[in-house]
Amino acid sequence: MPFRTGRLAACLALAAFSSAAHAAGYALIEQNASGLGNAYAGQAASAQDASTIFFNPAGMTMLPDRQVVLAGHLIKPQAEFNGAVTPNIGGGNGGDAGGLAFVPNAYYAFRLTPDVHLGIGAFAPFGLKTDYDSTWVGRVHAIESELKTINVNPSIAWKLNDALSLGAGVSIQYIEATLTNATGAGLPPVVGAVKGDDYGWGFNLGLLWKASDSTRFGLAYRSKIDHTLEGDLKMNGAVAVTPVYADVTLPDSASLSAFHRVNDRWDVMADVSWTGWSRFDVLNVVNAAGASVTSTPENWDDTWRVSVGANYRLNDRLTLRGGVAYDETPVSDRYRTARIPDEDRTWLAFGAQYRLSPQSLIDVGYAHLFVKDARIDELRPPLTLSGEYDSAVDILSVQLTHTF
Numbered sequence: 259m260p261f262r263t264g265r266l267a268a269c270l271a272l273a274a275f276s277s278a279a280h281a282a283g284y285a286l287i288e289q290n291a292s293g294l295g296n297a298y299a300g301q302a303a304s305a306q307d308a309s310t311i312f313f314n315p316a317g318m319t320m321l322p323d324r325q326v327v328l329a330g331h332l333i334k335p336q337a338e339f340n341g342a343v344t345p346n347i348g349g350g351n352g353g354d355a356g357g358l359a360f361v362p363n364a365y366y367a368f369r370l371t372p373d374v375h376l377g378i379g380a381f382a383p384f385g386l387k388t389d390y391d392s393t394w395v396g397r398v399h400a401i402e403s404e405l406k407t408i409n410v411n412p413s414i415a416w417k418l419n420d421a422l423s424l425g426a427g428v429s430i431q432y433i434e435a436t437l438t439n440a441t442g443a444g445l446p447p448v449v450g451a452v453k454g455d456d457y458g459w460g461f462n463l464g465l466l467w468k469a470s471d472s473t474r475f476g477l478a479y480r481s482k483i484d485h486t487l488e489g490d491l492k493m494n495g496a497v498a499v500t501p502v503y504a505d506v507t508l509p510d511s512a513s514l515s516a517f518h519r520v521n522d523r524w525d526v527m528a529d530v531s532w533t534g535w536s537r538f539d540v541l542n543v544v545n546a547a548g549a550s551v552t553s554t555p556e557n558w559d560d561t562w563r564v565s566v567g568a569n570y571r572l573n574d575r576l577t578l579r580g581g582v583a584y585d586e587t588p589v590s591d592r593y594r595t596a597r598i599p600d601e602d603r604t605w606l607a608f609g610a611q612y613r614l615s616p617q618s619l620i621d622v623g624y625a626h627l628f629v630k631d632a633r634i635d636e637l638r639p640p641l642t643l644s645g646e647y648d649s650a651v652d653i654l655s656v657q658l659t660h661t662f
Contacts, residue, residue: 291657294623295579295609296567300527302476302515308365311379314464314478315425318375318415327365329657341645347443352394357387373417397440400596425464454489472519525569535588561586579609599647601632627651
């Protein structure tokens with residue numbers, strides 16, 4: 259089966275919407291450890307530490323004079339295929355396509371004036387790592403898919419009065435992708451690889467309203483970010499390369515959150531979030547001369563995520579957390595691919611916060627994601643990959659917060 263640069267460029271653009279199979283649409287919501295134990299419920303309203311720079315920059319007005327947050331996440335998705343390809347070209351089921359990933363975050367916020375706070379965050383909003391055995395039955399469809407993003411987000415917050423705060427930030431984003439697949443049905447396979455990268459920018463806005471001393475609401479928005487990925491195609495690691503290009507728009511998102519302190523022991527929180535995945539409806543790929551190589555319908559759907567959580571303060575030092583969430587997938591059965599075997603998932607999360615000193619806190623969180631079996635019927639003429647994926651995700655996060 260001949261190798262087509264248009265298909266590889268399309269996969270490159272598709273991977274820009276992907277991650278390690280743990281947030282719907284493969285966006286990374288793991289931007290702190292303090293929120294993981296609540297399944298990220300209420301994050302646009304909780305404003306509990308400097309990671310609010312990601313979730314709602316207006317929340318910086320709730321923070322002390324200076325604060326730094328460092329967090330890291332071990333993410334282990336599982337994605338095991340069971341099925342076949344027709345016509346039969348031989349090979350196994352690919353093994354576990356999920357790979358262990360480490361995702362870091364860092365934030366710093368400080369008070370500039372009594373009513374103005376500044377901050378900066380560094381995090382990875384999107385990411386992907388799937389890797390099949392090179393001789394599996396779907397090797398023509400996908401072997402390795404890896405995506406990395408880095409987002410730097412300087413932000414400002416302004417306290418208008420005791421009830422209302424506003425926030426805004428600018429995102430400077432770098433994206434890098436590597437994708438491989440077999441160029442034909444033969445064994446051992448001849449492998450084609452694409453590597454591409456780009457820079458882009460966007461913005462985020464936030465509003466925080468304190469309805470009372472115990473209740474607050476947050477509204478946050480992150481803009482889309484446009485990328486033009488430039489990729490080099492190599493065959494079996496050869497020196498000769500072929501340039502391919504694809505425009506990609508990473509989606510915008512919005513969240514509405516609520517946080518309520520019930521009493522000295524209990525907090526409850528809730529969240530509803532929307533992501534504009536329907537922007538990814540058609541992919542147009544061009545060559546170096548600017549001529550269209552292929553136009554591929556993708557037809558992703560906008561998604562909703564809902565979550566609820568609670569905190570219980572056991573004593574002055576230890577707080578216990580819990581939460582559940584439901585994530586919709588943007589991918590329908592008709593358009594699902596081996597690179598992104600995404601489906602709806604349900605989160606069950608637990609966590610704890612321990613005060614090390616008056617200035618320092620440590621947070622630990624764990625979540626298990628129950629992922630619905632994903633049906634796939636992906637056509638790469640003349641081959642059709644058909645079957646189901648058995649998937650799940652485990653996340654373990656740790657965070658250190660220090661106030662100056």
